[in-house]
Amino acid sequence: xxxxxxxRPAPRLQTESSGRRALKFxxxxxxxxxxxxxxxxxxxxxxxxxxxxxxxxDILRRATPPDVGKIGTVIWPALETxxxxxxxTVAGIIMALPLSVLAAAxxxxxxxxYYLARGIIAFxxxxxxxxxxxxxxxxxGLGPFPGGCAVAVHxxxxxxxxxxxxxxxxxxxxxxxxxxxxxxxxxxxxxxVVPSVAPSLLGIGLxxxxxxxxxSLVLGFVGAGGLGFQLLTAMNLFQYRxxxxxxxxxxxxxxxxxxxxxxxxxLVL
Amino acid sequence: xxxxxxxxxxxxxxxxxxxxxxLRVAAGELVIVLGSNGxxxxxxxxxxxxxxxxxxxxxxxDDRDLTRLSGRALRRxxxxxxxxxxHANLVKRRSVLANVACGxxxxxxxxxxxxxxxxxxxxxxxxxxxxxxxxEAQARQRAGTLSGGQAQRCAIARALAQRPRVLLADEPVASxxxxxxxxxxxxxxxxxxxxNLAVICVLHQPELAYRYADRIVGIRDGAIQFxxxxxxxxxxxxxTLYTGKAA
Numbered sequence: 001x002x003x004x005x006x007x008r009p010a011p012r013l014q015t016e017s018s019g020r021r022a023l024k025f026x027x028x029x030x031x032x033x034x035x036x037x038x039x040x041x042x043x044x045x046x047x048x049x050x051x052x053x054x055x056x057x058d059i060l061r062r063a064t065p066p067d068v069g070k071i072g073t074v075i076w077p078a079l080e081t082x083x084x085x086x087x088x089t090v091a092g093i094i095m096a097l098p099l100s101v102l103a104a105a106x107x108x109x110x111x112x113x114y115y116l117a118r119g120i121i122a123f124x125x126x127x128x129x130x131x132x133x134x135x136x137x138x139x140x141g142l143g144p145f146p147g148g149c150a151v152a153v154h155x156x157x158x159x160x161x162x163x164x165x166x167x168x169x170x171x172x173x174x175x176x177x178x179x180x181x182x183x184x185x186x187x188x189x190x191x192x193v194v195p196s197v198a199p200s201l202l203g204i205g206l207x208x209x210x211x212x213x214x215x216s217l218v219l220g221f222v223g224a225g226g227l228g229f230q231l232l233t234a235m236n237l238f239q240y241r242x243x244x245x246x247x248x249x250x251x252x253x254x255x256x257x258x259x260x261x262x263x264x265x266x267l268v269l
Numbered sequence: 270x271x272x273x274x275x276x277x278x279x280x281x282x283x284x285x286x287x288x289x290x291x292l293r294v295a296a297g298e299l300v301i302v303l304g305s306n307g308x309x310x311x312x313x314x315x316x317x318x319x320x321x322x323x324x325x326x327x328x329x330x331d332d333r334d335l336t337r338l339s340g341r342a343l344r345r346x347x348x349x350x351x352x353x354x355x356h357a358n359l360v361k362r363r364s365v366l367a368n369v370a371c372g373x374x375x376x377x378x379x380x381x382x383x384x385x386x387x388x389x390x391x392x393x394x395x396x397x398x399x400x401x402x403x404x405e406a407q408a409r410q411r412a413g414t415l416s417g418g419q420a421q422r423c424a425i426a427r428a429l430a431q432r433p434r435v436l437l438a439d440e441p442v443a444s445x446x447x448x449x450x451x452x453x454x455x456x457x458x459x460x461x462x463x464x465n466l467a468v469i470c471v472l473h474q475p476e477l478a479y480r481y482a483d484r485i486v487g488i489r490d491g492a493i494q495f496x497x498x499x500x501x502x503x504x505x506x507x508x509t510l511y512t513g514k515a516a
Contacts, residue, residue, distance in 0.1 A: 173356050174360045177352075177354075177358035177424070177427070178371055178374060180318055180347060180350075180351070180352050181347070181351070181374050181375045181431050182344045182347040182348035182374070183371070184344065184383065187377070188374075191374060194385060196360055
Protein backbone atom coordinates (compact mmCIF):
# COMPACT_ATOMS: atom_id res chain seq x y z
CA UNK A 1 0.00 0.00 0.00
CA UNK A 2 2.83 2.35 0.98
CA UNK A 3 4.75 1.41 -2.16
CA UNK A 4 1.69 2.16 -4.25
CA UNK A 5 1.41 5.59 -2.62
CA UNK A 6 5.06 6.37 -3.43
CA UNK A 7 4.69 5.18 -6.99
CA ARG A 8 1.70 7.49 -7.54
CA PRO A 9 2.62 10.61 -9.62
CA ALA A 10 2.86 13.96 -7.80
CA PRO A 11 -0.46 15.83 -7.61
CA ARG A 12 -1.18 18.20 -10.49
CA LEU A 13 -1.47 21.15 -8.09
CA GLN A 14 2.27 21.07 -7.40
CA THR A 15 3.26 21.63 -11.03
CA GLU A 16 2.92 25.08 -12.56
CA SER A 17 0.99 25.12 -15.81
CA SER A 18 2.61 26.66 -18.88
CA GLY A 19 -0.26 29.16 -19.10
CA ARG A 20 0.51 30.43 -15.61
CA ARG A 21 4.22 30.74 -16.43
CA ALA A 22 3.37 32.77 -19.56
CA LEU A 23 1.11 35.03 -17.50
CA LYS A 24 3.91 35.64 -14.97
CA PHE A 25 6.32 36.50 -17.82
CA UNK A 26 3.77 38.89 -19.32
CA UNK A 27 3.30 40.67 -15.99
CA UNK A 28 7.07 41.10 -15.49
CA UNK A 29 7.41 42.32 -19.12
CA UNK A 30 4.56 44.83 -18.68
CA UNK A 31 6.10 46.23 -15.47
CA UNK A 32 9.47 46.58 -17.25
CA UNK A 33 7.83 48.47 -20.14
CA UNK A 34 6.01 50.78 -17.71
CA UNK A 35 9.25 51.52 -15.87
CA UNK A 36 11.08 52.19 -19.17
CA UNK A 37 8.45 54.72 -20.30
CA UNK A 38 8.70 56.47 -16.90
CA UNK A 39 12.45 56.97 -17.50
CA UNK A 40 11.66 58.71 -20.81
CA UNK A 41 8.84 60.89 -19.46
CA UNK A 42 10.85 61.93 -16.37
CA UNK A 43 13.81 62.74 -18.69
CA UNK A 44 16.28 60.90 -16.48
CA UNK A 45 19.81 62.18 -17.17
CA UNK A 46 22.36 60.91 -14.61
CA UNK A 47 25.07 62.99 -16.31
CA UNK A 48 23.36 66.11 -14.94
CA UNK A 49 24.58 65.10 -11.49
CA UNK A 50 28.16 65.27 -12.76
CA UNK A 51 27.74 68.65 -14.47
CA UNK A 52 25.82 70.04 -11.46
CA UNK A 53 28.27 68.83 -8.85
CA UNK A 54 30.13 72.17 -8.81
CA UNK A 55 26.90 74.09 -8.16
CA UNK A 56 25.95 71.75 -5.36
CA UNK A 57 29.39 71.98 -3.78
CA ASP A 58 29.15 75.78 -3.96
CA ILE A 59 25.75 75.78 -2.20
CA LEU A 60 27.10 73.42 0.49
CA ARG A 61 30.14 75.65 1.04
CA ARG A 62 27.93 78.76 1.36
CA ALA A 63 25.51 76.93 3.69
CA THR A 64 28.09 75.93 6.29
CA PRO A 65 28.28 76.51 9.13
CA PRO A 66 24.58 77.01 9.93
CA ASP A 67 23.80 80.51 11.09
CA VAL A 68 23.04 79.61 14.72
CA GLY A 69 22.98 83.31 15.62
CA LYS A 70 19.53 83.43 14.02
CA ILE A 71 18.12 80.64 16.19
CA GLY A 72 15.92 83.18 18.00
CA THR A 73 14.08 84.03 14.75
CA VAL A 74 13.49 80.34 14.00
CA ILE A 75 11.77 79.40 17.27
CA TRP A 76 8.41 81.02 16.46
CA PRO A 77 8.12 79.51 12.92
CA ALA A 78 9.13 76.14 14.43
CA LEU A 79 6.36 76.44 17.00
CA GLU A 80 3.95 77.43 14.20
CA THR A 81 4.93 74.30 12.25
CA UNK A 82 4.35 72.03 15.24
CA UNK A 83 1.06 73.73 16.02
CA UNK A 84 -0.18 73.51 12.41
CA UNK A 85 0.38 69.74 12.66
CA UNK A 86 -1.18 69.55 16.13
CA UNK A 87 -4.26 71.60 15.19
CA UNK A 88 -4.67 69.75 11.89
CA THR A 89 -4.34 66.33 13.52
CA VAL A 90 -6.71 66.99 16.43
CA ALA A 91 -9.31 68.74 14.22
CA GLY A 92 -8.91 65.92 11.67
CA ILE A 93 -9.47 63.24 14.34
CA ILE A 94 -12.56 65.04 15.71
CA MET A 95 -14.13 65.21 12.24
CA ALA A 96 -12.90 61.83 11.00
CA LEU A 97 -14.30 59.89 13.97
CA PRO A 98 -18.04 60.33 13.29
CA LEU A 99 -17.45 60.01 9.55
CA SER A 100 -15.56 56.74 10.01
CA VAL A 101 -18.42 55.30 12.09
CA LEU A 102 -20.84 56.14 9.28
CA ALA A 103 -18.37 54.78 6.72
CA ALA A 104 -17.84 51.39 8.43
CA ALA A 105 -20.14 48.82 6.84
CA UNK A 106 -20.60 46.84 10.08
CA UNK A 107 -21.83 49.70 12.29
CA UNK A 108 -23.26 52.30 9.90
CA UNK A 109 -26.85 53.18 10.82
CA UNK A 110 -28.04 53.60 7.21
CA UNK A 111 -26.74 52.72 3.73
CA UNK A 112 -27.16 56.24 2.22
CA UNK A 113 -25.11 57.69 5.13
CA TYR A 114 -22.44 55.06 4.46
CA TYR A 115 -22.06 56.16 0.84
CA LEU A 116 -22.15 59.86 1.78
CA ALA A 117 -19.44 59.41 4.44
CA ARG A 118 -17.30 57.31 2.08
CA GLY A 119 -17.65 60.04 -0.58
CA ILE A 120 -16.58 62.83 1.79
CA ILE A 121 -13.60 60.81 3.04
CA ALA A 122 -12.50 59.92 -0.50
CA PHE A 123 -12.79 63.55 -1.65
CA UNK A 124 -10.74 64.88 1.32
CA UNK A 125 -8.08 62.26 0.62
CA UNK A 126 -7.97 62.63 -3.16
CA UNK A 127 -7.08 66.34 -3.08
CA UNK A 128 -3.41 66.72 -1.95
CA UNK A 129 -2.78 68.80 1.19
CA UNK A 130 -0.71 71.29 -0.84
CA UNK A 131 -3.75 71.99 -3.04
CA UNK A 132 -5.96 72.33 0.06
CA UNK A 133 -3.40 74.84 1.42
CA UNK A 134 -3.52 76.87 -1.82
CA UNK A 135 -7.33 76.94 -1.63
CA UNK A 136 -7.34 77.99 2.04
CA UNK A 137 -4.62 80.63 1.48
CA UNK A 138 -6.85 82.07 -1.26
CA UNK A 139 -9.88 81.92 1.06
CA UNK A 140 -8.47 83.21 4.38
CA GLY A 141 -5.12 84.76 3.45
CA LEU A 142 -1.49 83.97 4.32
CA GLY A 143 -0.46 82.53 7.69
CA PRO A 144 -0.56 79.35 9.74
CA PHE A 145 -4.37 79.12 9.89
CA PRO A 146 -4.84 78.04 6.23
CA GLY A 147 -2.02 75.55 6.80
CA GLY A 148 -3.81 74.09 9.82
CA CYS A 149 -7.08 73.90 7.86
CA ALA A 150 -5.35 72.15 4.93
CA VAL A 151 -3.75 69.58 7.24
CA ALA A 152 -7.09 69.02 9.00
CA VAL A 153 -9.08 68.46 5.82
CA HIS A 154 -6.51 66.11 4.31
CA UNK A 155 -6.31 64.26 7.65
CA UNK A 156 -10.08 63.70 7.57
CA UNK A 157 -9.53 61.75 4.35
CA UNK A 158 -6.58 59.72 5.57
CA UNK A 159 -7.82 59.09 9.12
CA UNK A 160 -11.43 58.51 8.04
CA UNK A 161 -10.36 55.67 5.79
CA UNK A 162 -8.01 54.05 8.33
CA UNK A 163 -10.46 54.47 11.22
CA UNK A 164 -13.33 52.90 9.25
CA UNK A 165 -11.07 49.97 8.27
CA UNK A 166 -10.18 49.39 11.94
CA UNK A 167 -13.88 49.43 12.88
CA UNK A 168 -14.76 47.06 10.03
CA UNK A 169 -12.02 44.62 11.10
CA UNK A 170 -13.03 44.55 14.77
CA UNK A 171 -14.36 41.41 16.44
CA UNK A 172 -18.16 41.67 16.23
CA UNK A 173 -18.68 39.09 19.01
CA UNK A 174 -18.89 41.66 21.85
CA UNK A 175 -21.24 43.80 19.73
CA UNK A 176 -23.58 40.86 19.26
CA UNK A 177 -23.30 39.92 22.94
CA UNK A 178 -24.24 43.41 24.11
CA UNK A 179 -27.04 43.71 21.57
CA UNK A 180 -28.52 40.56 23.08
CA UNK A 181 -28.54 42.10 26.56
CA UNK A 182 -31.13 44.54 25.24
CA UNK A 183 -28.65 47.44 25.11
CA UNK A 184 -29.45 50.32 22.76
CA UNK A 185 -27.43 51.14 19.65
CA UNK A 186 -25.50 53.98 21.32
CA UNK A 187 -24.81 51.84 24.41
CA UNK A 188 -23.45 49.04 22.23
CA UNK A 189 -21.26 51.57 20.43
CA UNK A 190 -19.82 53.18 23.57
CA UNK A 191 -19.46 49.97 25.60
CA UNK A 192 -18.30 47.52 22.92
CA VAL A 193 -17.06 49.33 19.79
CA VAL A 194 -15.19 52.24 21.42
CA PRO A 195 -13.14 50.20 23.96
CA SER A 196 -12.28 47.65 21.28
CA VAL A 197 -10.97 50.11 18.69
CA ALA A 198 -9.78 53.09 20.77
CA PRO A 199 -6.12 52.00 21.16
CA SER A 200 -5.77 51.34 17.42
CA LEU A 201 -7.37 54.69 16.57
CA LEU A 202 -5.07 56.50 19.01
CA GLY A 203 -2.06 54.77 17.46
CA ILE A 204 -3.15 55.84 13.98
CA GLY A 205 -3.78 59.40 15.22
CA LEU A 206 -0.25 59.61 16.64
CA UNK A 207 1.24 58.29 13.43
CA UNK A 208 -0.80 60.88 11.52
CA UNK A 209 0.66 63.67 13.69
CA UNK A 210 4.09 62.49 12.68
CA UNK A 211 3.08 62.65 8.97
CA UNK A 212 1.34 66.00 9.40
CA UNK A 213 4.46 67.58 10.87
CA UNK A 214 6.31 66.79 7.64
CA UNK A 215 3.40 68.09 5.57
CA SER A 216 3.19 71.34 7.53
CA LEU A 217 6.83 72.07 6.62
CA VAL A 218 6.04 71.92 2.90
CA LEU A 219 2.79 73.89 3.23
CA GLY A 220 4.80 76.98 4.16
CA PHE A 221 6.06 77.08 0.55
CA VAL A 222 2.60 78.22 -0.57
CA GLY A 223 2.28 80.83 2.17
CA ALA A 224 0.74 78.71 4.92
CA GLY A 225 3.22 79.82 7.61
CA GLY A 226 5.75 77.87 9.64
CA LEU A 227 9.31 76.84 8.84
CA GLY A 228 8.51 76.20 5.18
CA PHE A 229 7.68 79.86 4.64
CA GLN A 230 10.97 80.88 6.32
CA LEU A 231 12.88 78.35 4.24
CA LEU A 232 11.43 79.66 0.98
CA THR A 233 12.21 83.27 1.94
CA ALA A 234 15.79 82.41 2.93
CA MET A 235 16.35 80.51 -0.33
CA ASN A 236 14.96 83.35 -2.42
CA LEU A 237 17.36 85.73 -0.65
CA PHE A 238 20.31 83.28 -1.14
CA GLN A 239 20.85 83.12 2.66
CA TYR A 240 22.13 79.55 2.57
CA ARG A 241 23.49 79.53 6.15
CA UNK A 242 20.00 80.35 7.38
CA UNK A 243 18.65 77.63 5.08
CA UNK A 244 20.98 75.08 6.66
CA UNK A 245 19.92 76.24 10.16
CA UNK A 246 16.25 75.81 9.18
CA UNK A 247 16.95 72.33 7.76
CA UNK A 248 18.75 71.42 10.97
CA UNK A 249 15.78 72.56 13.09
CA UNK A 250 13.45 70.67 10.73
CA UNK A 251 15.51 67.51 11.17
CA UNK A 252 15.42 67.82 14.96
CA UNK A 253 11.65 68.43 14.95
CA UNK A 254 10.87 65.50 12.64
CA UNK A 255 13.09 63.10 14.54
CA UNK A 256 11.67 64.21 17.90
CA UNK A 257 8.08 63.83 16.67
CA UNK A 258 8.88 60.41 15.21
CA UNK A 259 10.41 59.19 18.48
CA UNK A 260 7.68 60.65 20.70
CA UNK A 261 4.83 59.29 18.56
CA UNK A 262 6.49 55.85 18.38
CA UNK A 263 6.92 55.78 22.17
CA UNK A 264 3.31 56.83 22.74
CA UNK A 265 2.06 54.24 20.23
CA UNK A 266 3.96 51.53 22.09
CA LEU A 267 2.32 52.74 25.29
CA VAL A 268 -1.27 52.61 24.03
CA LEU A 269 -1.17 49.52 21.78
CA UNK B 270 -41.82 29.90 30.86
CA UNK B 271 -40.36 29.52 27.34
CA UNK B 272 -42.64 28.12 24.70
CA UNK B 273 -41.56 27.67 21.09
CA UNK B 274 -44.35 26.65 18.73
CA UNK B 275 -44.07 25.54 15.09
CA UNK B 276 -40.87 27.57 14.65
CA UNK B 277 -39.41 27.46 11.13
CA UNK B 278 -36.63 29.22 9.33
CA UNK B 279 -36.28 29.20 5.56
CA UNK B 280 -33.44 31.25 4.06
CA UNK B 281 -33.94 33.24 0.82
CA UNK B 282 -31.79 30.59 -0.93
CA UNK B 283 -34.57 28.09 -0.20
CA UNK B 284 -32.58 26.15 2.44
CA UNK B 285 -34.74 25.19 5.40
CA UNK B 286 -32.67 25.42 8.60
CA UNK B 287 -35.49 24.79 11.05
CA UNK B 288 -38.76 22.87 10.51
CA UNK B 289 -41.75 23.47 12.76
CA UNK B 290 -39.86 23.09 16.01
CA UNK B 291 -41.86 22.81 19.23
CA LEU B 292 -40.18 23.19 22.60
CA ARG B 293 -41.28 24.05 26.14
CA VAL B 294 -38.81 24.77 28.90
CA ALA B 295 -39.99 25.43 32.44
CA ALA B 296 -38.24 27.44 35.14
CA GLY B 297 -35.56 25.39 36.87
CA GLU B 298 -35.20 23.02 33.92
CA LEU B 299 -31.98 22.33 32.00
CA VAL B 300 -32.67 21.15 28.46
CA ILE B 301 -29.76 20.03 26.32
CA VAL B 302 -30.06 20.10 22.53
CA LEU B 303 -27.94 17.57 20.64
CA GLY B 304 -27.37 17.26 16.91
CA SER B 305 -24.66 17.19 14.28
CA ASN B 306 -23.11 20.27 12.66
CA GLY B 307 -25.64 22.14 10.52
CA UNK B 308 -28.59 20.30 12.04
CA UNK B 309 -30.29 23.54 13.14
CA UNK B 310 -29.36 23.69 16.85
CA UNK B 311 -27.78 27.14 16.73
CA UNK B 312 -30.48 28.39 14.35
CA UNK B 313 -33.05 27.39 16.97
CA UNK B 314 -31.31 29.45 19.67
CA UNK B 315 -30.64 32.39 17.35
CA UNK B 316 -34.30 32.42 16.33
CA UNK B 317 -35.39 32.36 19.98
CA UNK B 318 -33.38 35.53 20.75
CA UNK B 319 -34.42 36.98 17.37
CA UNK B 320 -30.86 37.34 16.09
CA UNK B 321 -32.41 35.56 13.12
CA UNK B 322 -36.03 36.28 12.23
CA UNK B 323 -38.01 33.04 12.02
CA UNK B 324 -40.12 32.49 8.90
CA UNK B 325 -43.07 31.21 10.90
CA UNK B 326 -44.06 30.12 14.40
CA UNK B 327 -44.05 31.82 17.77
CA UNK B 328 -41.66 32.28 20.69
CA UNK B 329 -43.35 33.03 24.00
CA UNK B 330 -41.61 34.01 27.22
CA ASP B 331 -44.12 34.10 30.07
CA ASP B 332 -46.92 34.18 27.47
CA ARG B 333 -45.43 37.22 25.67
CA ASP B 334 -44.91 36.57 21.97
CA LEU B 335 -41.47 37.77 20.89
CA THR B 336 -42.04 37.22 17.19
CA ARG B 337 -44.44 40.15 17.03
CA LEU B 338 -41.98 42.62 18.59
CA SER B 339 -39.52 45.00 16.98
CA GLY B 340 -37.34 48.00 17.90
CA ARG B 341 -37.50 49.19 21.50
CA ALA B 342 -40.11 46.61 22.52
CA LEU B 343 -37.89 43.78 21.26
CA ARG B 344 -34.88 45.24 23.08
CA ARG B 345 -36.88 45.32 26.32
CA UNK B 346 -38.16 41.78 25.84
CA UNK B 347 -34.63 40.52 25.11
CA UNK B 348 -33.55 41.34 28.66
CA UNK B 349 -35.52 38.24 29.75
CA UNK B 350 -33.35 36.05 27.50
CA UNK B 351 -29.61 35.84 28.02
CA UNK B 352 -27.34 34.06 25.60
CA UNK B 353 -23.80 32.78 25.85
CA UNK B 354 -21.90 31.21 22.99
CA UNK B 355 -18.81 29.15 22.23
CA HIS B 356 -16.66 32.28 22.31
CA ALA B 357 -17.13 34.37 25.43
CA ASN B 358 -17.34 37.55 23.30
CA LEU B 359 -15.91 39.78 25.99
CA VAL B 360 -14.53 43.26 25.37
CA LYS B 361 -10.93 42.20 25.94
CA ARG B 362 -9.51 45.60 26.90
CA ARG B 363 -12.14 46.25 29.59
CA SER B 364 -12.06 44.85 33.10
CA VAL B 365 -13.90 41.66 33.99
CA LEU B 366 -16.22 43.70 36.23
CA ALA B 367 -17.09 46.19 33.47
CA ASN B 368 -17.79 43.33 31.06
CA VAL B 369 -20.17 41.74 33.54
CA ALA B 370 -21.91 45.02 34.39
CA CYS B 371 -22.57 45.49 30.64
CA GLY B 372 -25.14 42.73 31.01
CA UNK B 373 -27.31 45.28 32.81
CA UNK B 374 -27.28 47.83 29.95
CA UNK B 375 -30.71 46.74 28.77
CA UNK B 376 -32.32 48.22 31.89
CA UNK B 377 -30.07 51.33 32.10
CA UNK B 378 -31.73 54.11 30.15
CA UNK B 379 -29.76 57.00 31.68
CA UNK B 380 -27.53 59.33 29.69
CA UNK B 381 -24.31 58.28 31.45
CA UNK B 382 -24.71 54.63 30.48
CA UNK B 383 -25.20 55.72 26.88
CA UNK B 384 -21.77 57.35 26.93
CA UNK B 385 -19.70 54.51 28.32
CA UNK B 386 -20.30 54.83 32.10
CA UNK B 387 -21.86 52.14 34.29
CA UNK B 388 -24.12 52.90 37.29
CA UNK B 389 -22.65 52.04 40.70
CA UNK B 390 -25.59 49.83 41.68
CA UNK B 391 -25.07 47.72 38.54
CA UNK B 392 -21.35 47.44 39.30
CA UNK B 393 -22.26 46.22 42.79
CA UNK B 394 -24.68 43.68 41.32
CA UNK B 395 -22.01 42.63 38.80
CA UNK B 396 -19.70 41.86 41.74
CA UNK B 397 -22.36 39.54 43.16
CA UNK B 398 -22.70 37.83 39.77
CA UNK B 399 -18.92 37.37 39.64
CA UNK B 400 -19.03 35.81 43.11
CA UNK B 401 -21.69 33.40 41.85
CA UNK B 402 -19.33 32.12 39.15
CA UNK B 403 -16.32 32.20 41.55
CA UNK B 404 -14.54 34.93 39.63
CA GLU B 405 -14.64 37.84 42.10
CA ALA B 406 -10.84 37.75 42.55
CA GLN B 407 -10.44 38.61 38.85
CA ALA B 408 -12.87 41.57 38.90
CA ARG B 409 -10.22 44.22 38.18
CA GLN B 410 -8.29 42.11 35.69
CA ARG B 411 -8.51 42.81 31.95
CA ALA B 412 -10.92 40.38 30.30
CA GLY B 413 -8.29 39.56 27.65
CA THR B 414 -6.06 37.98 30.30
CA LEU B 415 -8.60 35.33 31.39
CA SER B 416 -8.23 31.65 30.51
CA GLY B 417 -10.85 29.99 28.27
CA GLY B 418 -12.82 28.59 31.22
CA GLN B 419 -12.63 31.85 33.17
CA ALA B 420 -13.74 33.84 30.11
CA GLN B 421 -16.76 31.57 29.71
CA ARG B 422 -17.63 31.96 33.40
CA CYS B 423 -17.30 35.74 32.95
CA ALA B 424 -19.75 35.52 30.00
CA ILE B 425 -22.16 33.58 32.24
CA ALA B 426 -21.80 36.26 34.93
CA ARG B 427 -22.62 38.89 32.29
CA ALA B 428 -25.70 36.88 31.39
CA LEU B 429 -26.69 36.75 35.08
CA ALA B 430 -26.22 40.52 35.39
CA GLN B 431 -28.97 40.75 32.81
CA ARG B 432 -31.33 39.12 35.39
CA PRO B 433 -32.81 36.84 32.73
CA ARG B 434 -35.61 34.28 33.05
CA VAL B 435 -34.17 32.10 30.27
CA LEU B 436 -30.50 31.29 29.66
CA LEU B 437 -29.46 30.04 26.22
CA ALA B 438 -26.02 28.49 25.83
CA ASP B 439 -24.74 27.77 22.32
CA GLU B 440 -21.92 25.21 22.58
CA PRO B 441 -20.49 26.86 25.71
CA VAL B 442 -17.87 24.14 26.27
CA ALA B 443 -16.79 23.59 22.66
CA SER B 444 -13.40 25.24 23.09
CA UNK B 445 -12.71 24.16 26.67
CA UNK B 446 -10.70 21.31 28.15
CA UNK B 447 -12.70 18.50 29.86
CA UNK B 448 -12.21 19.88 33.37
CA UNK B 449 -13.31 23.41 32.42
CA UNK B 450 -16.23 21.90 30.45
CA UNK B 451 -17.43 20.00 33.55
CA UNK B 452 -17.03 23.20 35.56
CA UNK B 453 -19.27 25.15 33.16
CA UNK B 454 -21.88 22.38 33.00
CA UNK B 455 -22.03 22.18 36.81
CA UNK B 456 -22.54 25.93 36.88
CA UNK B 457 -25.39 25.78 34.34
CA UNK B 458 -27.00 22.94 36.31
CA UNK B 459 -26.77 24.99 39.52
CA UNK B 460 -28.20 28.12 37.85
CA UNK B 461 -31.21 26.11 36.68
CA UNK B 462 -31.79 24.47 40.05
CA UNK B 463 -30.93 27.24 42.50
CA UNK B 464 -31.69 30.41 40.50
CA ASN B 465 -34.76 28.85 38.90
CA LEU B 466 -33.63 29.74 35.38
CA ALA B 467 -34.91 27.96 32.30
CA VAL B 468 -31.68 26.82 30.61
CA ILE B 469 -31.33 25.56 27.04
CA CYS B 470 -27.86 24.37 26.15
CA VAL B 471 -26.59 23.21 22.76
CA LEU B 472 -23.86 20.58 23.06
CA HIS B 473 -21.87 18.09 21.04
CA GLN B 474 -21.06 15.83 24.01
CA PRO B 475 -23.86 13.29 24.69
CA GLU B 476 -22.07 12.11 27.87
CA LEU B 477 -22.38 15.61 29.37
CA ALA B 478 -26.03 15.73 28.30
CA TYR B 479 -26.80 12.46 30.11
CA ARG B 480 -25.08 13.72 33.25
CA TYR B 481 -26.51 17.20 33.53
CA ALA B 482 -29.75 17.50 31.54
CA ASP B 483 -33.30 17.17 32.74
CA ARG B 484 -34.36 16.62 29.14
CA ILE B 485 -32.48 15.88 25.95
CA VAL B 486 -33.74 17.22 22.63
CA GLY B 487 -32.39 15.62 19.46
CA ILE B 488 -32.41 17.65 16.27
CA ARG B 489 -31.57 16.58 12.72
CA ASP B 490 -32.05 18.36 9.38
CA GLY B 491 -33.76 21.22 11.19
CA ALA B 492 -36.45 19.01 12.71
CA ILE B 493 -36.74 17.91 16.33
CA GLN B 494 -36.42 14.10 16.37
CA PHE B 495 -37.05 13.50 20.06
CA UNK B 496 -37.59 15.40 23.28
CA UNK B 497 -37.17 13.02 26.22
CA UNK B 498 -36.17 13.02 29.88
CA UNK B 499 -32.42 12.40 30.05
CA UNK B 500 -32.82 8.96 31.60
CA UNK B 501 -35.18 7.88 28.80
CA UNK B 502 -33.11 9.17 25.87
CA UNK B 503 -31.59 5.95 24.57
CA UNK B 504 -27.98 6.00 23.39
CA UNK B 505 -29.12 4.50 20.08
CA UNK B 506 -31.47 7.38 19.38
CA UNK B 507 -28.75 9.92 20.20
CA UNK B 508 -26.18 8.22 17.99
CA THR B 509 -28.52 8.37 14.96
CA LEU B 510 -28.33 12.16 15.18
CA TYR B 511 -24.68 11.92 14.21
CA THR B 512 -24.66 8.90 11.90
CA GLY B 513 -27.54 10.07 9.75
CA LYS B 514 -29.50 6.80 10.13
CA ALA B 515 -33.24 6.98 10.62
CA ALA B 516 -34.28 7.05 14.25
